[in-house]
Amino acid sequence: MEQLCFGVDIGGTAVKVGLFTTEGRLVEKWDFATRKTKEGKEILKDVADFIKEKIQILKLDMGSILGIGIGLPGPVKDNGEVLELPNMGLGHFNIEKEMQELIGLKVKAANDANIAALGEQWQGSGKGYHNMVLITLGTGVGGGVILKDAILAGSNGAGGEIGHMLVNYKEKDRCGCGKRGCLEQYASATGIVRMAKRSLSSNNKASALQNIDNISAKIVFDLAKEGDALAQDIVSEACRYLGIACANIAQVIDPEAFIIGGGVSKAGEVLTDQIKEYYEINVMDALKNKDFKLAVLGNDAGIYGGARLILASNG
Template sequence: MKKIIAIDLGGTSVKIAIVSQQGQIIEKWSLPTMSQQKGQLIVPTIIEAIISKLEERKERVEDYLGIGMGSPGTILKDGSVKGAYNLNWVNPHPVKAIFQQEINLPFVIINDANAAALGELWQGAGKGCSDLVMLTLGTGVGGGIICQNRLIEGSSGSAGEIGHITIDLSNQFQCSCGKKGCLEAIASARGLTNLAKVLAKDYQGSSSAYQAFMVSQTIDAEKLIKAARAKDDFALRIFDEFTKYLGLACSYCANILNPDRIVIGGGISNAGTYLKEAIENHYQHFVFQPIKDQTQITLAELGNDAGILGAGYLLLLKESGK
């Protein structure tokens, strides 16, 4: 049976895998993201790596069903990517056209958060579900929406931008997108620092986390959660606000979409059950009560493999006509 080449493109590294049609990762490897020169080297470097791997495995392109790829940014209908600022792809970059010029295989591309959602649906926390929303908590906040086993991309490919829901109206939290009050400006790794700056203004308690923040003016998510577990007062205040806004955002997703599951992924989700339970506690207060027991909040299960598997699954869906 033909295999799939799957790519998960990130700001610092590119993960590539050979995936079976049953969702098994046969082999995977990674390389640095060559984002210099306005990102012009990124796609050629990936293509070169794939061709080299096929030669190493003594395989031909005919042994593969196609290529699936997840990428930051907005995916246009022609397979170009724009607005992927960490890749230096500000204007539309013709990713699909370049691939199809060099490798004679079907090629599909999807936003990276959408890829992660598809991966969790196929082989992870959403397995067996038909309706799923995924939030990826990292440097920013990504989102992916699946309804009745179909990915919701919207009229211009920008559906699922849950990180840019305006969640706070105090105008205290500046987002990198230019707006104020976005979920991403509060509930991401960068958002934790924004929260700390606001909460530190009136803080008068005793806290080693507060003292460390006043020196560095930054918050490390892993250290913050460790301090909150240890009952550090300032860390607990930040963590409570952080999870409150995430619980509120999850309630919006549940009220509008009523998915089977809301899956929390990304680096910050490594905090595990401690994070999930805190989000759930706030969610229970905000969600429309008749549906609160129908939509479960759960942690992602696939880790860094979610995007790879989702990109591969997209290719499989497209080739099967779904």
């Protein structure tokens, strides 16, 4: 009898679910809208009911299912304790205990960015590395650290919050976290747009950006590839701060590789090449020549990581 497991990625707008073999083959995947009612408790029931329904429809033997791995958008302690998920209305609770009671299967949970890193390490661009860092460049900057094939979660499950590393002591604008000079202010999609608007107001270089009302990170990267000097400066600045951040991370954990994901990573090798260039300038000699790669699992990284999480907990 083939053994299987479920990987679940609970997001603010949608819940993604995947059914996997123990070798990492994705058998089938689904998604459904996240329901936010009654202080968020409906979310857990919805996930349990959805999986139980799929088990019935697919006529799966409960004995063949090793469990469920879940990613959540917030810190999760190693024992499954969640202190708070404010965006979902969930307060202090134990996700593993409550889900196990709802579904009757073993449950293991972790932060969503951390399980995305685990997914990329298992079946994505990080395959073959035992120590790696995933950096996701989207609306914000997230990350996950894998050391010796396991998530580095920290004491409260908040390890890997790469986006709020301080990279510019001179910044005067505040980040959404309340600090100033965070990586997220320069390397996220919103950060790149912020830098573009700032550059347009203070720079005399002629640029196609001056004729665009709704600037996006994609537009900035596209113009940079076409040779627009101002756009190239903005991309270079974002990559410089990313290179500095990666150098600082390497000097603490010494990974084999950095995997760059998220919507901004669609810019391609123009991004990874420049990050690596600035990394080499800012890192000590003993830590040079790390690999920099683009993530390949996209939005499925979380469900892959969830599956890997539960498989690892079963030994």
